[in-house]
Amino acid sequence: MKSYDVVGIGNAMVDVLTQCDDKFLDWMGIEKGIMQLVDRERGEMLYAAMKERTEAPGGSVGNTMAGLGNMGLRTAFIGRVKDDALGRFYAKSLEVEGTDFPNPPVASADHPTSRSMIFVTPDGERSMNTYLGAGADFGPDDLDEEVVKNSAYLFLEGYLFDKDQGKAAFRKAAAAAHAGGGKAGIALSDPFCVDRHRADFRRLVKDEMDYVIGNQHEWESLYQTDLDGALAQAREECGVVVCTRSGADVVILRGDERVEVPVHRVVPVDATGAGDQFAAGFLYGLATGQSLAVSGRMGCVAAAEVISHFGARPETDVKALFRDHDLI
Numbered sequence: 001m002k003s004y005d006v007v008g009i010g011n012a013m014v015d016v017l018t019q020c021d022d023k024f025l026d027w028m029g030i031e032k033g034i035m036q037l038v039d040r041e042r043g044e045m046l047y048a049a050m051k052e053r054t055e056a057p058g059g060s061v062g063n064t065m066a067g068l069g070n071m072g073l074r075t076a077f078i079g080r081v082k083d084d085a086l087g088r089f090y091a092k093s094l095e096v097e098g099t100d101f102p103n104p105p106v107a108s109a110d111h112p113t114s115r116s117m118i119f120v121t122p123d124g125e126r127s128m129n130t131y132l133g134a135g136a137d138f139g140p141d142d143l144d145e146e147v148v149k150n151s152a153y154l155f156l157e158g159y160l161f162d163k164d165q166g167k168a169a170f171r172k173a174a175a176a177a178h179a180g181g182g183k184a185g186i187a188l189s190d191p192f193c194v195d196r197h198r199a200d201f202r203r204l205v206k207d208e209m210d211y212v213i214g215n216q217h218e219w220e221s222l223y224q225t226d227l228d229g230a231l232a233q234a235r236e237e238c239g240v241v242v243c244t245r246s247g248a249d250v251v252i253l254r255g256d257e258r259v260e261v262p263v264h265r266v267v268p269v270d271a272t273g274a275g276d277q278f279a280a281g282f283l284y285g286l287a288t289g290q291s292l293a294v295s296g297r298m299g300c301v302a303a304a305e306v307i308s309h310f311g312a313r314p315e316t317d318v319k320a321l322f323r324d325h326d327l328i
């Protein structure tokens with residue numbers, strides 16, 4: 001019996017969230033709806049410009065693991081934080097939410113704990129301004145293979161694939177997952193990151209991943225073609241292929257099987273974490289032996305919950321929502 005159902009690896013990041021209007025975004029030169037990297041100076045300027053701030057633990061795969069913990073699975077999140085106030089806050093909050101955080105904060109980290117300044121506009125769109133701190137320096141030495149071997153599923157965050165040491169850590173993690181008889185998967189995370197490392201992402205997806213979750217732009221960027229062409233290639237190269245399409249039906253492929261899961265469009269209160277919680281719901285289904293259709297619907301239920309309030313992690317009992325929808 002494994003210790004964990006799902007173990008995730010990603011950039012451990014604290015979110016600083018605020019609300020603003022579109023004029024404020026223009027004024028500050030913030031590009032709407034995407035993740036932009038910022039240096040420390042701009043990060044501090046944006047932080048100071050926020051009128052009211054909420055600080056919350058974030059990070060894409062960290063959010064997914066917290067979501068899976070909320071659903072009652074046994075989870076761990078492996079990430080790198082500095083031993084500073086934000087890093088200790090991050091580690092503690094995951095443990096409180098029921099997800100193990102095996103790596104202690106690193107006193108000697110060169111950079112402070114990663115953070116993202118997130119501006120949410122009245123249409124619910126989120127614009128993220130990320131300062132890549134200690135979390136982005138995650139490398140093979142930060143990975144205890146035994147934790148991964150002891151999990152049925154491994155889930156990786158594409159953002160960490162932006163640096164060579166992150167790539168090396170992912171190869172080590174995938175090998176450990178397979179050595180332990182588990183399955184390895186990744187969230188592609190960002191079309192620009194895919195664009196910067198296309199060849200390496202392609203190799204990883206083809207040779208080392210059992211399931212891959214991405215949105216339309218990420219899949220198109222990976223194969224440099226339209227969505228149908230991209231998914232046709234992905235299906236040849238990877239066991240389970242999941243494509244979210246911002247409000248349109250989710251497409252899931254496994255061999256000859258193709259499932260389309262309907263999405264009910266609503267105006268979000270805050271879209272932050274929608275993809276992360278879709279992944280949590282979907283992985284819950286996969287890890288508990290549900291069909292692709294049910295797993296996809298679980299993903300949509302979890303995503304709908306998180307966009308109904310401010311912040312990237314669930315605030316209600318998502319398993320109860322699965323029951324309300326007759327999914328369990």
Ligand SMILES: OC[C@H]1O[C@H](O)[C@H](O)[C@@H]1O
Binds near residue numbers: 128273
């Ligand atoms: O996907 C949303 C997450 O991405 C960024 O990493 C932020 O931390 C945020 O919580």
